[in-house]
Amino acid sequence: MNTRDMQDEILRLKRENDICILAHAYQSQDIWEAADYVGDSFGLSRKAAEAPQKTMLMCGVRFMAETVKILSPEKTVLLSHSQAGCPMADQADKDLILQMKEMYPGYTVVAYINTTAETKTACDICVTSSSAVRIIRKLENPNILFLPDCNLGDWVAKQVPEKNLRLVRGGCPTHLRMTAKDVEKAREAHPGALLLAHPECHPSVTALADYVGSTTGILSYAETSENNEFLIGTENSIVQHLQFQYPDKRFYPLSKDCVCHNMKLTTLADVYNCVKGAGGEEIHLDPDTIAGAGRCIDAMLRLGNEP
Known part of the structure; x- marks a missing residue:
């Protein structure tokens, strides 16, 4: 076959x-x-x-x-x-969140969607990489405990300086394989290419990017941009998909090692x-987990849909 x-x-x-x-x-x-x-x-x-x-x-x-x-x-x-x-989803379990809440009472606990269902039951609200800035900006509480991706959290904190974000150490091992040195080498090889990077990348990479956004954001940017060459700073399958979708444009992986084995x-x-x-x-999933994690997701939907 x-x-x-x-x-x-x-x-x-x-x-x-x-x-x-x-x-x-x-x-x-x-x-x-x-x-x-x-x-x-x-x-x-x-x-x-x-x-x-x-x-x-x-x-x-x-x-x-x-x-x-x-x-x-x-x-x-x-x-x-x-x-x-997902190695990142396994970095912050429910017990860790409960301990962090004791250490930082009064903080709103914001979970990246890349967390387990059990972890979400101990959090106040979820965010995605595309909605994190918008939702955190809308939260009434200025004190935010953000987990588990400190790279995404660092990028969000720079967009929302009026908030006090405490970051739980964690991150995506796939995106962390890309470095500023990779950017330097890629730009030498492809000087006309724009760098499109995911916010899960290390801050030293996102600081050099022409566009930072979610996977769907990267796909959309490549579609609408008048530029014809792009360095892709996320999982390398996106390079292949973009090559199929826009064969008249050129797409290059920022690093050959940015591969999610899972x-x-x-x-x-x-x-x-x-x-x-x-x-x-x-x-x-048991009913209590569905209800607890659902409350966290519902909060994201509610706040994300508000003008």
């Missing part, structure tokens, strides 16, 4: 078995082409809640599948590969096995 044959079978089986395929932006192009929706983790969760199918297949990592379950508790939610986790665990064959009922892991 070749790639096209397997994709055709996936398309047939997902219709036959009432399955909606959600593919995170860091999945490979062959999986993108078989998916119903492609995007960032929270955007996919909202699409899942609106989708008519009864089974959601998340091609991503565990916290993303948990978020789908939180927003759609009545649906069956599958994770495409049981070992696909995202790469899922293959097209894994997706095929999932839709035929022979693969994946069903996500189960």
Whole structure:
């Protein structure tokens, strides 16, 4: 069976078995082409809640599948590969958050969406990389405890200097592989290219970027920019996707090492096995966890939708 044959079978089986395929932006192009929706983790969760199918297949990592379950508790939610986790999401557990709240009483605890469902139950509100600045700016409390990504937190703090952000040490090991030295080398090789960087990058990288934003923000910037060359400072699969979408433009990875091994665990064959009922892991969350984490996400939706 070749790639096209397997994709055709996936398309047939997902219709036959009432399955909606959600593919995170860091999945490979062959999986993108078989998916119903492609995007960032929270955007996919909202699409899942609106989708008519009864089974959601998340091609991503565990916290993303948990978020789908939180927003759609009545649906069956599958994770495409049981070992696909997120090292950053595991850096701040519930016990740590409870200890930090004792150390910083009166602080509003803001969790990046890249956290486990259990961790979210101890937090006040979630944010995404695209909504963090807007939401934190709207919080009445000037004192913020931000976790777990201190690089995203540092970038947010610079955009919202009127707030007092305490950062819990943590971050994305994939994005941390990129350095200012990589920027220097890449610009020497491609002097006309604009650097588009994710805020999970180290501050020394984002300080040199022409644009800093979420994965979907980077995709949108590349689409609308009149420039024809770009250095991509996020997971390297985005380079491939942009090459497919805009073949008349040139895209270069900021670093060959910016690869998320957890995202790469899922293959097209894994997706095929999932839709035929022979693969994946069903996500189960107890009602208290769904309610507690849901409260954190609901707060983000409420504040994010306010003008």
